[in-house]
Amino acid sequence: MHRPPIIALLIVPFLATLFGIYQVFTGSIGIAEISLLVVSVILTEYGVTFGYHRMVVHKSFEPRPVLKAIVLALGSMSFQGSVINWASVHTKHHAHSDQDGDPHSPTLSGFIHAHFEWLLEMHDSELESIKEKWGARYAKDPMIAWFSSTFLLWSAVGLILPASIGFLTNGWDGALNWFIWGGLMRIFVTSHVTWSVNSVCHYIGRKMFVTTDHSRNNFLIGLLALGEGWHNNHHAFPASAFHGLRWWQIDLTGLSIRIYERLGLVRKVVRIPAGLLEKRRLESKRTALKVQSLALTKEL
């Protein structure tokens, strides 16, 4: 994507969100618009967490084709780039996490850079070379390639659909309100939630496993990003279909995978054996204690 659309993507949804907050205080919107925002955020974010991330990049399960098509359509409506672009950049992130070459690392280049500045700085030529190196594996899948090439169409659908429903229910006023709440404000919320996984979850939170990066588990982002905030777990076991690895680590995307598995909509779900999890956890605890005592010795 060129720079002007990215700047528009940052500024326009932000201004629309300010306007939406003003509408709440003036009482010019109701429960319908607020519900629309919540539902549309969950649906398109889910397209990214379940579809783009766990299904496409990490191959954590095999979906039925109809489910695969639905989530790829939802992810493509999220305004986070085409599935192949997203998957290529994310694959590079895993290959270089918090090291030279990581496209977004708050410990290397600062929180704001990891949150969204990296998007502004990435030139088309750089994205093309990332796609060339990391994206070829995704382009081989005809459905993924098709959704990637029709990405702009799906982005437009994500804006036109709520506006059309708003028009049918309440004329031009309805069209404008639903465009703002189901389109622009939805983009604002989903963008910042996903970006927080890249920024907050490599900066604030706890590590359950020792990894070669600074990934963290963050309860709030875990909740908002439908399970993706258990990011240290994810870096420790990237292929796992479940990012929440304790009962209290709420992982709504993971919960949906369990349900689909029972319904026969997904198969070959990747699970990390309990023994291996415990072994890694104990090893991590021992390493953390060693580091702590070394630090104490240095202080003395």
Ligand SMILES: [Zn+2]
């Ligand atoms: Zn990460």
Ligand SMILES: [Zn+2]
């Ligand atoms: Zn990942």
